[in-house]
Amino acid sequence: MAGWTAADIPDQRGRTVIVTGATSGLGALAARELAQAGAKVFLASRDLGKLRAVAGSIAGETEVRELDLGSLESVHAFADALEDPVDVLINNAGVMAVPEGRTTDGFELHLGTNHLGPFALTGLLHSRIRERIVTVSSGLHVLGRISDDLNWERRRYQRWLAYAQSKLANLLFAYELQRRLTAAGQPTISVAAHPGVSATEGQRRDTSFQGKILAGGPAQSPEMGVLPLLYAATAPGVTGGVCVGPDGLLQRRGHPTLVASSRRSRDLATAARLWDRSEVLTGVRYP
Secondary structure (H helix, E strand, O other), rough: OOEEEEEEEOOOOOEEEEEEEEOHHHHHHHHHHHOOOOOOEEEEEOOOOHHHHHHHHOOOOEEEOOOOOOOOHHHHHHHHHHHEEEEEEEEEEOOOOOOEEOOOOOOOOHHHHHHHHHHHHHHHHHEEEEEEEEOOOOHHHHHHHOOOOOOOOOOOOHHHHHHHHHHHHHHHHHHHHHHHHHHHHOOOOOEOOOOOOOOOEEEEEEEEOHHHHHHHHOOOOHHOOHHHHHHHOOOOOOOOOOOOEOOOOHHHHOOOOEEEOHHHHOHHHHHHHHHHHHHHOOOOOOO
16 A cells, blocks of 8 residues: 555446546546546536536546535435446535535535535435445544534534534444445445545635644645545455545645544444434435
8 A cells, every 4th residue: 555646546447436526626636537547437516517627638438417415406316317337436525614504405514515415325326336435534524523503503603613523424424334334234335535635626715824724734736635535446455444544644645544533433322323313304214
């Protein structure tokens, strides 16, 4: 694993991958690298114009599909329209530290887009996913707490803490999903990944003092930040229930490796409560 780069991606011919949030940043890079390695890649996002532009710049087999993770109707439409079996789903799309807002279904924007949308999408597709489900989290999950007030209806909104809660939810979901896949005897694995501090669109857009402090120094390139996602999606020998992140100091930058996550991310009782709440909120129940 030491020094693993995109050049180490195994031959992906014959594999089908869905990448959400593929209009820019890590999603667009992941789609490009996977298609160049031979995979058929579905690029999914709410902006079809941008998706078509990205797909047109990629050498390889791609399809674009509309998907708004802030709308359960859109999530269902995407799942209903997908006829192909899928080898890998990369739950990459998300929002970061945005002003207070609500999704189409009335969920707090981070919770709805970063967690509940991917939860619903994975639940609708998981019987058709043959190999891996990769859920993208963040090192800032360590600041997160899963509050009884998930939707920030009774407390003062704080955008970074809302983001951190959603990223902790990503890890709790990824690990709990693996436990359930194992219990059901299914071969599909659930893997978490995070890109460290990477110069993506969201990182560049946040120029606040708080954002700079949380970044903790210069960001690495998106080309480096995408490596943990690609490793989690393609590397042989990856097992379920792990997290892949950068190997540098405090997991902020570097090449992909297996990394630890917070004690809260491994809490079984919290994961079970969040799972049950997510099924109720989305209306999507896993078998």
